Amino acid sequence: MISNYRRGLMQAIDFGCLLAALLVCELTTLPPELNVFKDYTGASLFTFFFYLLFFYILDAYSVGHEDFKETMGRVLVACTLGIISSATCSYTFQHWRFDRATIALLFALSCLLCLGWRYLYYRNADKLTHPLRILLVGVDRAGKIRQLLREGLPEANIIGYVGEKDMDPDAGPCLGAPFDVLDAAKSSGATMILLLPDAPIDDDIAHALLEAKLAGTMVVDLRSFYEHVVKRLPITQITEEWLLQTEGFNLNTRGSLRRLKRALDVIISILIFIPAAPIMLATAIAIRMESKGPVIYKQDRVGLFEKEFTVYKFRSMRTDAEKNGAVWAREHDDRVTRVGRFIRKVRIDELPQLWNILKGDMSFIGPRPERMAFVTQLKQDIPYYSLRHTVKPGLTGWAQVCYPYGASQEDALHKLEYDLYYIKNMSLLLDIVIILKTVGVVLFPKGSR
Secondary structure (H helix, E strand, O other): OOOHHHHHHHHHHHHHHHHHHHHHHHHHOOOOOOOOOOOOHHHHHHHHHHHHHHHHHOOOOOOOOOOHHHHHHHHHHHHHHHHHHHHHHHOOOOOOOOOHHHHHHHHHHHHHHHHHHHHHHHHOHHHHOOOOEEEEEOOOHHHHHHHHHHHHOOOOEEEEEEOOOOOOHHHOOEOOOHHHHHHHHHHHOOOEEEEOOOOOOOHHHHHHHHHHHHOOOEEEEHHHHHHHHHOOOOHHHOOHHHHHHOOOOOHHHOHHHHHHHHHHHHHHHHHHHHHHHHHHHHHHHHHHHHOOOOOEEEEEEEOHHHOEEEEEEEOOEOOOOOOOOOOOOOOOOOOEOHHHHHHHHOOHHHOOHHHHHHHOOOEEEOOOOOOHHHHHHHHHHOOOHHHHHHOOOEEEOHHHHHOOOOOOHHHHHHHHHHHHHHHHOOOHHHHHHHHHHHHHHHHOOOOOO
């Protein structure tokens, strides 16, 4: 997971690379009397806009969190889409568009510079990164907080905790009593003080923590920190009291937002259906040619307020795939047909769900709808699982673009953390972000089964 500060810094570097590429083009391919920004304003603006847009959509900022070859692929695709889009849009302005030589040089320089700084980052990651040094206030029982932060912030360094000493070695080193928090933070070089739900904070400790915060030390609540940095809610650390007191979870009390979301669902579904119709027809023919059985697969799923509805998908498995009952999808699933494997990879199998959206059973964005057999079991094993049914399920969603395809109870718990983040922070802006990220997931599919 990339912090907002780090992502913003990387975006600024890409902006600088594009600026340098444009200036080099001005010096080498443009007539001496012309200025790249004054005389080619439209082409320059479109270059910045589309390049940075596709860098964001394709998530080209997971530098250090994935293999360099994958990052290189994302950058090359983003630059290709960026140059095509910017050249197409600037072509409508006769006096603002670049000539072919400038376009070719701009593409080459942009790729070289944007890939170059990423390569240098990979080679010098250990020298460039300064992980957080976190001091916990409260007991890290059985090391649960360490595990939680390892999953969301693998680069963070938990130096210990202050609180009642726990004999469990997984809890980590105890650096003193709660009232020693400031001394422990100074002596250990902590850059952040993280308050756990069981932190024993009285008036004196609260005063000391406030002084530390005003002096420049980060003092944050674990749940709020995890929500804003990792973009999910830590299920094992939240309580009903916290859910009640925290802001958010207000879609069903905001009629205007609910109506706007419904209007956008209808508009987006129609806009997607029109160009997708030929693809859907070709998919139906391919499915029918490969194997006997229905082209459209119908299945009951759990929707808003746990009411079941029929979901429609292109059939991607053999007709006898669940002759022994419902099972989780698995990697290299031998029940999936050859056509099914492809349409799952590029998410074409989900397109018939546009009809579910138009009917009102689903929203374009929301938690993935599950089957009642799984929901019944997951409600018993995972706290707050029912909260995901307080909004309509979606064709895509925050969990779908942030986490691979769920195929186990552990995956269901992690995806619920993302779903709860979305439900809590639902907004038009977040929906737009999810739509853009969905495009990136389709172009660079991960975890499809």
